[in-house]
Amino acid sequence: MAAGAEAPAADQAQPASVWTAVAYAVGLAAASVVAVYVAHIPVQLSDSLGNLMQIQDVGYRELFGAHVRNHAYVRPMLWVQIKAAFDLAQGHYWITFKAIHALQLLATAGLFVRLLRVRSFSDAAIVPLTLMVLFGLHTFSGTVREAFPVNGFLTIIVVVLAAVNLSVSRPHWTNDVLAVGLFAFGLLTVESGLLVVVAVVAAWMAGLRGISRWGVLACVALMAGYFCLRFGALGLGLPGLGERGSGYGLSALDPDELVRRFSANPMVFYAYNVVCSFLTVLFSEPRAGVWLFVRRLVEQDEVPSWMVVNLGSSLLATAVVARYGIHAVRRWWAGQSLHGDRVAFVSLGILTASAVLSFGYTKNVMMSAGGVFFALLVYEAVVDLSSGFERMRWAPRVLGLAVVMALSVSWSVRAAGLPVLLREAAFETRNDWATVYQWLEDQGLGPRMPRAAPLVEQLRTEALDMPVPNPNIGTPNFYRYFDLD
Amino acid sequence: MRVSLAGGSQAVRSPIGLAALVPLVIVSGWLGWQIAAGTRWETDRLNPSDAILFRDFAQAVRSVEKGADPSRVYPVSTHDGIDPGAGMTPLEAAVRVEESELIRALLHYGARADAPERQRLACLALSLGDEGTVEILHDGPIEELTCD
Numbered sequence: 001m002a003a004g005a006e007a008p009a010a011d012q013a014q015p016a017s018v019w020t021a022v023a024y025a026v027g028l029a030a031a032s033v034v035a036v037y038v039a040h041i042p043v044q045l046s047d048s049l050g051n052l053m054q055i056q057d058v059g060y061r062e063l064f065g066a067h068v069r070n071h072a073y074v075r076p077m078l079w080v081q082i083k084a085a086f087d088l089a090q091g092h093y094w095i096t097f098k099a100i101h102a103l104q105l106l107a108t109a110g111l112f113v114r115l116l117r118v119r120s121f122s123d124a125a126i127v128p129l130t131l132m133v134l135f136g137l138h139t140f141s142g143t144v145r146e147a148f149p150v151n152g153f154l155t156i157i158v159v160v161l162a163a164v165n166l167s168v169s170r171p172h173w174t175n176d177v178l179a180v181g182l183f184a185f186g187l188l189t190v191e192s193g194l195l196v197v198v199a200v201v202a203a204w205m206a207g208l209r210g211i212s213r214w215g216v217l218a219c220v221a222l223m224a225g226y227f228c229l230r231f232g233a234l235g236l237g238l239p240g241l242g243e244r245g246s247g248y249g250l251s252a253l254d255p256d257e258l259v260r261r262f263s264a265n266p267m268v269f270y271a272y273n274v275v276c277s278f279l280t281v282l283f284s285e286p287r288a289g290v291w292l293f294v295r296r297l298v299e300q301d302e303v304p305s306w307m308v309v310n311l312g313s314s315l316l317a318t319a320v321v322a323r324y325g326i327h328a329v330r331r332w333w334a335g336q337s338l339h340g341d342r343v344a345f346v347s348l349g350i351l352t353a354s355a356v357l358s359f360g361y362t363k364n365v366m367m368s369a370g371g372v373f374f375a376l377l378v379y380e381a382v383v384d385l386s387s388g389f390e391r392m393r394w395a396p397r398v399l400g401l402a403v404v405m406a407l408s409v410s411w412s413v414r415a416a417g418l419p420v421l422l423r424e425a426a427f428e429t430r431n432d433w434a435t436v437y438q439w440l441e442d443q444g445l446g447p448r449m450p451r452a453a454p455l456v457e458q459l460r461t462e463a464l465d466m467p468v469p470n471p472n473i474g475t476p477n478f479y480r481y482f483d484l485d
Numbered sequence: 486m487r488v489s490l491a492g493g494s495q496a497v498r499s500p501i502g503l504a505a506l507v508p509l510v511i512v513s514g515w516l517g518w519q520i521a522a523g524t525r526w527e528t529d530r531l532n533p534s535d536a537i538l539f540r541d542f543a544q545a546v547r548s549v550e551k552g553a554d555p556s557r558v559y560p561v562s563t564h565d566g567i568d569p570g571a572g573m574t575p576l577e578a579a580v581r582v583e584e585s586e587l588i589r590a591l592l593h594y595g596a597r598a599d600a601p602e603r604q605r606l607a608c609l610a611l612s613l614g615d616e617g618t619v620e621i622l623h624d625g626p627i628e629e630l631t632c633d
Contacts, residue, residue: 125502128509386501397500404504412509416516427541434546435586437593442586464547469523472539476523478516 014119023118023127024110030131031109034144035102037422042463043097044147045432049459050445052149053452055083072239074230077188081150093455094462097149104154105144111161112372115168115343116379126382129408133317134375136414138310138483139281142365144418145425152190153368159186160369163196164346167203168339169210176215183219187226192357195350195369197223202349206342239360241266246361247289248272250298270359277367278355281374282318284310287485289362306417306483313410316403317378324381327388340380347373347380382407417482424484426468433463534559537578538567542587545575546594555596574598580606585617592621608632 043049055063063083067076089096112134118124134140143154159182166175166182179200186193197219204216230236241262242255248269253261262269276289285293293311296303328341354370385400392400432439436456533553536545538561549555560572567581576596579587598606603622607630610618616627623630 120499122499122502125499125506128513129505132509132513382501382505386499389501401500401504404501405508408505408508409512412512412516416513416520419517419520430543431540434542435584435590438586438589464543468543470539470541472541474523476519478519 014117017119019120019124020118022124023113023116026124026127027109027113027131028106030128030135031105032102034135034418034422035098035105037419037426038101038105038144038147039098040466040468041145041147041422041426042429042433042466043093043149043459044429045436045439047146048148049436049440049456050443051079051082052086052455052459053445055079055086056452056455058083060084069234069236072237072243073191074236075152075188075190077185078150078152078155078190081155081189082148085149091458093149093459097147100150101144101147101154104151104158107158108154108161108372111158111165112376114165115161115376117339122386123383126379126386129382129404129411130375130379132408132411132415133378134372135418136313136411137281137371137374138284138287138485139364139367139371141418141421142363143368145422146365147425147429153192153365156186156190156192156195157369157372159189159193160195160199160350161372163199163211164203164343164350165210167200167208167210167346168343171209171212173212175211176218179211179215180218180222183222187223192354192366192369194223194357195353198353199346199350202346203342206345207337208342208346241269244361246273246363247276247286250291250295252288252290273359273362274355276362277358277370278352280362280364281351281355281367281370282314284314286362288364305480309410309413309481310483313407313414316407316410317374317381320381320385320403320407321374321377324377324384327384328380340383344377344380347376351377378407413481414483417484420471420479420482421484423469424471426466427471430463430466430468433460436460532559532561533575534573534578535561537575537582537584537587538562538564540582542584545578545587546590549575549591549594555591555594556598577606577609580610580615580618580622581613583610583613583615583618585615585621588618588621598622604630604632 058066060080060083063079064076067079068074085096085100086093109131113127116123116127116130118127143151143157163179163182166179169175179196183193183196183200186196200211200216200219203211204213242259245252245254246258246269247253248258248261258269273289276286280286280288285291293303293307295301296307324344328337328344331337331341350373351370354367358366382404385404389397389400440456531539531541531544533545533548533555536542536548555575558572558574561567561569561578563569573581574596576588576591576598579591607619607622610616610622611627611630611632619627619630
């Protein structure tokens with residue numbers, strides 16, 4: 001895999017098998033389970049109701065234009081999507097918003113499984129573990145626990161997965177058109193949409209030719225045009241240092257403290273955020289820029305069981321990925337890269353770029369796309385371990401089996417925590433609606449009430465009538481192994 | 486798209502695959518069963534005061550909207566640090582869980598407390614460090630609140 005060298009004919013896709021269908025079935029089933037729990041979360045109050053009240057009486061063109069000129073966050077397509085979902089709902093808000101969320105989850109699972117290229121039992125057997133990593137990573141939970149009408153980060157995951165799928169497909173001019181369209185759509189939804197061009201360029205460098213050279217150049221040109229427009233013609237900047245709080249060291253700092261410490265040299269803070277964002281996917285530490293485990297050790301506090309599970313599972317996964325990385329580099333050096341190695345290269349690029357894009361502040365969900373592609377790396381790593389198993393001596397074999405079993409158990413526990421986390425999110429969100437009118441008063445949104453009153457009352461009624469278990473009653477002891485933060 | 490049906494004996498020749506699959510099925514199956522069995526998709530039927538102590542504010546507010554008296558004393562379960570005694574009003578329960586927005590909501594729904602009761606609850610809020618609630622229940626500056 002020399003940079004830009006096309007994948008050899010011998011590495012072309014094998015025909016699909018029954019195991020391919022099994023893999024898709026498992027992926028879609030897992031996504032469906034998550035979707036069921038997501039469906040029981042009422043529409044979120046904060047960052048949601050205010051947006052819905054804003055878009056009620058605004059046209060699409062006006063909405064797009066207003067948010068293209070936003071100083072810090074240029075996300076006009078996200079607002080257009082919210083309005084489209086709102087108009088599509090025709091008063092049936094909960095079912096429409098949850099249906100959109102469920103479709104996004106199913107699309108994520110389907111596009112992800114396609115990249116795994118499952119063709120045999122040994123591949124299919126690793127899919128459940130991979131899905132546990134996908135859904136169990138703390139970076140993923142924000143894409144499902146935050147019950148917005150349209151979750152922008154999940155949209156970006158779908159868009160980036162779609163772009164990589166185009167790259168691994170047979171070349172066709174429609175792939176180029178779709179790639180440019182996906183990039184434009186993603187970029188104007190959330191700034192993380194830049195990951196699409198990273199995926200497209202990395203895929204080209206890895207020898208994947210589903211998108212032609214012209215498609216790649218078009219995406220790069222579009223990116224250049226976006227930067228010229230944003231920072232040049234429109235004179236829009238980036239979010240400032242004091243825009244929001246962020247973690248640093250052993251604690252979270254509020255905006256004023258961040259400005260006080262880093263206004264003279266913000267690059268130190270930005271570099272810290274990039275490194276921490278990368279590390280949080282690999283080791284589940286730090287979390288949102290705060291070194292929680294280290295803080296426990298420093299303060300000689302008890303380390304909670306969930307933290308041990310998180311750290312242990314991530315250490316094992318990263319160790320297996322590192323081992324695979326050595327093998328992949330060796331194959332690349334010998335000019336014998338496999339398809340999985342190329343996809344792994346793209347995954348590493350997306351993971352790294354996700355971390356770079358998180359320079360402004362750290363938040364777990366901002367690494368959600370990076371986390372999805374880390375799961376892909378874990379899959380390739382375990383497949384690599386499996387394919388080399390027969391050639392190993394007995395000691396490495398035993399170690400390999402033990403590591404995979406430990407991975408399997410630990411990530412099962414992590415992923416099992418997601419439904420519990422979603423139930424708790426449902427309970428908290430429902431509680432928020434109990435005092436919505438007091439909240440609206442405190443937010444100064446009272447003047448918009450006359451026009452928005454029917455919307456607020458309907459969402460409130462749907463929320464309060466939602467059957468949600470109380471997590472404060474009868475919590476089993478084994479919940480302490482779940483990351484419910 | 487050609488589809489191959491190969492793979493039947495591959496299970497035996499894929500120890501890594503089995504190592505990944507078998508423990509996962511066992512662990513996630515057991516955990517999934519436990520979690521699903523404990524997921525009762527109906528709202529627990531607690532009285533407004535007990536619901537508030539269990540932090541189910543939505544159920545408490547819904548009960549009041551459907552006719553439950555927000556000023557009545559309800560029996561409550563034992564909670565950490567709270568003596569159930571002869572029960573408590575939803576207003577007192579909201580003070581104990583330090584939810585000032587909920588207190589405002591209950592007052593909006595007609596929860597009544599006479600002056601001595603408001604002073605008692607304000608003192609309770611002050612002892613918990615909840616100055617926001619003290620400001621709601623006590624007319625005048627916090628410094629003027631007299632507590633035993």
